Amino acid sequence: MNLNIKIQDQDFVLHPFGAAYxxxxxxxxxxxxxxxxVSHFRKHGSAVPLKAAAQNFIRLDELRKEFDPExxxxxxDLFHSSxxxxxxxxxxxxxxxxxxxxLVAGNHDIISPTKYESLGIEIYSEIKVAGFHLSHHPEPQEDHYNICGHIHPGFKMRGDGRQLLKLSCFFRSSNQLILPAFGEFTGNxxxxxxxxxxxxxxxGKEVIQVN
Structure with missing residues (x-):
């Protein structure tokens, strides 16, 4: 189940996959x-099934079907390395x-821009639109609300009897929204x-405000 929030009088739909519309x-x-x-792990001997690499594209297609974004x-950090x-x-x-x-380029995005350009993908260091500043690294500003990634935010939910649940999360402060990592095996x-x-x-199935 999605969670709808408002930021600066704009609507944002937080999705359980970790994306925002x-x-x-x-x-x-x-x-x-x-x-x-995934392929990097397999190359170095980790027993990760190759089909795990397809999960990102399956989830992206589900998001496309649900929201039909322009x-x-x-x-x-679209790609992990080379x-x-x-x-x-x-x-x-x-x-x-x-x-x-x-693509707003991140620190892991080392693949040549010409490879992306050949696919018709535009690359930016940052995007500013409608009072928002889209960046990879957290860059809070006074005149723009910052939406970013990079941190891979997570939260530890503690229950009775020493239960501990570790979950990825969206992290919102007064002038910033940090998105969770979308990819498999990224850590928090x-x-x-x-x-x-x-x-x-x-x-994975719902978005829950926990504080």
Missing amino acids: WPEQEVLLVADVHLGK HIVFMG LNIEWNMFEEWVSSIDNRVH YFIEPEEGDRIFAIT
Whole structure:
């Protein structure tokens, strides 16, 4: 189940996969997919099934069908490192869709821009639109509300009897929304919210405000 929130009088739909849809701009925001990481693990001997690499594209297609966005903006670290077999999967996926794809480059995005340009993908260091600042690294500003990735935010939910549940989350503060990592096997940085911060944990099936 999605969770709808308002930021600066704009609507944002937080999805259990970790993406956010901005209907006023018809934009789907997706951070830290880290394509190629599954193949990277397999190359170094990890017993990760190759079919796990397809999960990111399956989930992206589900989001496309649900929201039908005009634009898909990847908020950095689209690929984990250098080219591997998952680039071929990405090329096939891009050629099969009719959405406009954009990349806000992150620190892991080392693949040549010409490879993206050949697919019609525009690359930016940042995007500023309608009072919002889209970036990869957290860059809070006074005059724009920052939406970013990079951190891979997570939250530890503690229950009775020493139960501990570790979940990825959207992390919202007064001037910033940090998106969770979308990709498989990305890990989390567990955040302790301060007064006024909001945590929206994702379970894969729903988004829950937990504080």
